[in-house]
Amino acid sequence: MMKKNDNVNEKCGQEHQEEVDFEENSEEKYEQEQNVTYEELQNQFNDLVTEKEKLTEERDQYLNQLRRLQADFDNYKRRVSKEWDKKSLEKAEEVVGDILGVLDNFERALQNASEDVDEQYQQGVKMIYDQLYEVLKKHGLEKIDAQGETFDPNYHQAVMQVESEDHESNIVVEELQPGFLFKGRLLRPSVVKVSK
DSSP: OHHHHHHHHHHHHHHHHHHHHHHHHHHHHHHHHHTOOHHHHHHHHHHHHHHHHHHHHHHHHHHHHHHHHHHHHHHHHHHHHHHHHHHHHHHHHHHHHHHHHHHHHHHHHHHTOOTTSOHHHHHHHHHHHHHHHHHHHHTTEEEOOOTTSBOOTTTEEEEEEEOOSSSOTTBEEEEEEOOEEETTEEEEOEEEEEEO
């Protein structure tokens, strides 16, 4: 029985000794860690501050790059949108300009209709002319007023000057072909006669 107690005591003693050794090692390690000087801590702190400043500078560079890219992209979108609007307006002007010839022919047909042409037929042609003109007007076509107006080279094209006692000088006395604006831009000037 004694032997068993001795073994147990011996084991307990060994475990106790291991705990004491572990505590002493931990204390030594802690003391070594605590022996770090103020200068070393200051250097570590300075290194961390430097690293933080470097990372902050890097972050700022990336943010500036991102802002520049965003601004470039916004400018690109605006430029493409303007170009698209310009091209679509030019194409629309081209189409409307081609249709003006048809409108002119309708107008001539109505003005030069002979008396033997059926009145209902003339009314039908007039209705088609009016409908076509209204559709074009709805999409931005606007007739230039010329008759009786002061001659304006921006909107009128004079093909001749005539003597007129009824008008002052430089007044449109007759419109030979109507002029049109499309969405505020000159599509075709009015061809006119102007008083001297």
